[in-house]
Amino acid sequence: MPDQRADKISNWGKWGPEDEIGALNYITPDKIVAASKLIKKGKVFTLGVPLTQDSDEPVFPGRTPSIRFNSIDASTFLAGRPLLPGGRKGASDWMGLYTHGTTHSDSLGHTWHDEKIWNGYDEKVTIGGMAKAGIFKPAQHGMVGRGVLLDIARFKGVEYLKAGEPVTLDDFKECAKKEGVNFQIGDIVIYRTGWIPALFKYPELKKAPEFNEPGIQYSLDFLQWFKDTAISVIAADTIGMEQTISTAPEEKGSTLPFHKYLMRNVGVYIHEIYWLEALAEDCAQDGVYEFFYVASPLKIKLGTGSPINPVAIK
Amino acid sequence: MPDQRADKISNWGKWGPEDEIGALNYITPDKIVAASKLIKKGKVFTLGVPLTQDSDEPVFPGRTPSIRFNSIDASTFLAGRPLLPGGRKGASDWMGLYTHGTTHSDSLGHTWHDEKIWNGYDEKVTIGGMAKAGIFKPAQHGMVGRGVLLDIARFKGVEYLKAGEPVTLDDFKECAKKEGVNFQIGDIVIYRTGWIPALFKYPELKKAPEFNEPGIQYSLDFLQWFKDTAISVIAADTIGMEQTISTAPEEKGSTLPFHKYLMRNVGVYIHEIYWLEALAEDCAQDGVYEFFYVASPLKIKLGTGSPINPVAIK
């Protein structure tokens, strides 16, 4: 059941009663200018996973992979349809997907408890489309700032974290210390578990009877830490960003407790299903774990989230 | 009919026989570092149009607007479904859209003539999904660099260009001169017609018997200019980026002749359906028409294009 102590760790009203973008407000123009100075090598990393339209796609239980069909291509003309005026030909396609079914940004209203979502909006604004705290406003605003990578798998010396394995606040702090990373207001914090690559590499992981990913383990302290460090986004290379079935004393057996409190109370965005292999390799080589970061959700009116292909630039 | 003179203005093979990203190759790491210096105010402009799911959406004839449905929301629990473990609730959605049906990047293989697409790949690679020169490779690579805005509507002193109105190479050059813009290798060149905003503001424009947008008017000289200036992307606030029904002597009556030659022969990316109002206003105010630019297509395997919400940062 929801925990009143967790609800006291809150940023409701901090940016006014009409706010729909929460912790993105931390990223002031000066922070963007400062973050841009991190671009030193001119190297670009794209952090989205492929949309493959098949069962390889890492999707949450109950969702189906994306679909994609050509509406026209070279065969259209082979089949006898006249060329377009001037002798032109073309190929186009249509696609369908769960907005949370590939690399994506949640909106702040995506999950909640009791009858209120982020900033105290009534949960009824979610019905039939997210009328408040949806993905449209942050998509309009942009998600641009300083990103940092916590390579937890490397820090722990493993290829990938095991199913259900917790990542504690201490892990976060020690990994950051080892990497020489400090946390700054407005940061986009990305942590690496190796889980998504492992799902592709070891198909038997998908056959586990229970969906139970590794990830950050909820605690009141960890929630408070998010509020105090004032980061704007937390992202991971897992489908659900956090430990699926909580082993935390405060939330034993809850699923995804950070989803319950973090967006709703603190206004921090959750990004999921990242592909971090090339970025992590580069960070390990040059020892620089900070970068300029841009994610740009589609401006989906009423949307609960949006697919993104985030970009890290060093 | 396709023009052999135009086919001689070509970059095939320039980046090897296996290349699938064309003019994006121009954007070397040093250019990205240089472009990052344009971030001075920390101001972000997102250039995508809203996905509204209704007939407001500016789509090419024959395509339908996007669709979006909630798969779960607060009503699910109001209707009696048990809360998720721990008392959590959530809202999610699914969407379907033409990949070229909102602000998007074409892939280099999107249009062509005769039996060859970009870099000489046989047109059969487009069948059932773009196996070569599709959107996957540029999505993996990233589209990051220096952007420049040519505000043609402002240059011409009009709110928006009229249906079918041509924008000539001279317009481009003079507008750039007036704005103090020089063109650099690898640039993302965006020009503003005011057409998309006008479609929203003046619905009667949509009722024209013929689909005929304003835009750059094809000529061999203009095509050669694209090759010589070595830009990587050309974008506009229209559905088709260029004059729909060509009034060019070389291509009288052709539709979208740049689509026929520019991607196929020269390897320049076409981006369409931009929303440029806020960016244009800012440029007019501070007189700075260059900026750091990031667009990040989704990594759609076999995709012919991808929706994007491009970001300009000044």
Place this chain on the structure above:
Amino acid sequence: MPDQRADKISNWGKWGPEDEIGALNYITPDKIVAASKLIKKGKVFTLGVPLTQDSDEPVFPGRTPSIRFNSIDASTFLAGRPLLPGGRKGASDWMGLYTHGTTHSDSLGHTWHDEKIWNGYDEKVTIGGMAKAGIFKPAQHGMVGRGVLLDIARFKGVEYLKAGEPVTLDDFKECAKKEGVNFQIGDIVIYRTGWIPALFKYPELKKAPEFNEPGIQYSLDFLQWFKDTAISVIAADTIGMEQTISTAPEEKGSTLPFHKYLMRNVGVYIHEIYWLEALAEDCAQDGVYEFFYVASPLKIKLGTGSPINPVAIK
């Protein structure tokens, strides 16, 4: 506002508190056997409209036409994919559509007023999928019986009824008398306005500023007539089956008042967007306006309706 007098014309509870198929219960096995005797010529009429995927499709405002894409076809093999084992090739497709967006059967829960749907089920059963009185149960049951055609357009001597033109209960009775049709318990009653064919033939009809179809004009008497005659289905060749904007004294300005009362209170099914031209022609020629009727909705769990291609056999 809903009319309490109309709510007294009710069949709630008539077939038990668990009933989900309403007036279909009238069609007892003996009636099916009797109806089968109407098959005398062995002539089959299919009453669905084509699914064309384009703006020709007659859909209710706010819905979009169906979409359909090939997932594989001859071009797949032309493009170099190996033949299936044994040298086989194939073509398949995927489609998306509003279940009420082509010829279809509504479920009894499709429309209602106040907080109750058919048989008194709470309206919350409609949320996220129709858990009661949806299309699944009637699809499982089948819609088989005696059909009768009232050719109102022919009766009135017009090619098609005008926009908003009312069809009264007297029209119904007199048309039936002229045709020699009596009404029997459980009948599927289909009436013809000529409207759908006119939409195809006279595109300007679609451009009317207001969506306002011709059709049966609501009245308490007409509602009572439905209850008393005990028919099971009412169908028409319009998108909404009834006069769109009511000119009835009891429901002035209401839209689709039969939709408000007929399914909810009386349990009569509404079928829409029929194509009746060939059937009507045949009936006019042989003077026989009754036939064996089969419609077979898909067994869509939680569905609010289903596309059908109804069959009339004489």
Place this chain on the structure above:
Amino acid sequence: MPDQRADKISNWGKWGPEDEIGALNYITPDKIVAASKLIKKGKVFTLGVPLTQDSDEPVFPGRTPSIRFNSIDASTFLAGRPLLPGGRKGASDWMGLYTHGTTHSDSLGHTWHDEKIWNGYDEKVTIGGMAKAGIFKPAQHGMVGRGVLLDIARFKGVEYLKAGEPVTLDDFKECAKKEGVNFQIGDIVIYRTGWIPALFKYPELKKAPEFNEPGIQYSLDFLQWFKDTAISVIAADTIGMEQTISTAPEEKGSTLPFHKYLMRNVGVYIHEIYWLEALAEDCAQDGVYEFFYVASPLKIKLGTGSPINPVAIK
């Protein structure tokens, strides 16, 4: 590889060079009248499987289950949207599905070999939509006639046939003899394996490493039998209607060889994924294995097949 002997067992041209409905031509009006006499009890059996939107749905490898979303329901009004004029409320939905992904009728052009489909049409007519021998023409025509059930599982005394288990022509003949069924020109022949119910009941069957259903085993004799008996439709309660991986001497290792020859050469329709439990039970009880049959594909222009919910009436 395709077998020239099989190609000699052909009905090409039998109904003219323009024919697109093949063996449905056998069902002349007198046969429909005769079949209607089989309606004696007034009992209706609907033979479609449920569309459940989840992994329970029996779909061919590479296809995904259907999807369905509400576009409006009671929650829309709970969330504050005004009632429709007159106080009406409504619930509607949208769905997406593979046309061969639930109970369905193939079109004659659905599978083929070499460069020709049914009646000799060039395979290019399948590209981007089936321009010839698609589902539109038979949907317009109707599929109405005499159906017979061969309950092979009962005949063999098993609950369901094992994976890959062949059903031979002799099985067919002997089962028919035991049931007292004779075959008549134009018949819809349905045989029962128990496989689809077993897939629901024994989930481990779905986990087999190889997709290999039981079903009729191809042979030249069996193909000839189809031609000679002049049936119009062959249907089964499996996903692929026939033995998946052929154990026939003529087609060792071929997949679905009847698909290669039967529709293409002989013009017999294939219907798949039937639910036959209630019908089979009834036939076993009254000993009557023949019935009036109606299937009614949707009139999908260019469609390769259509979902159906077939009806058997005794």
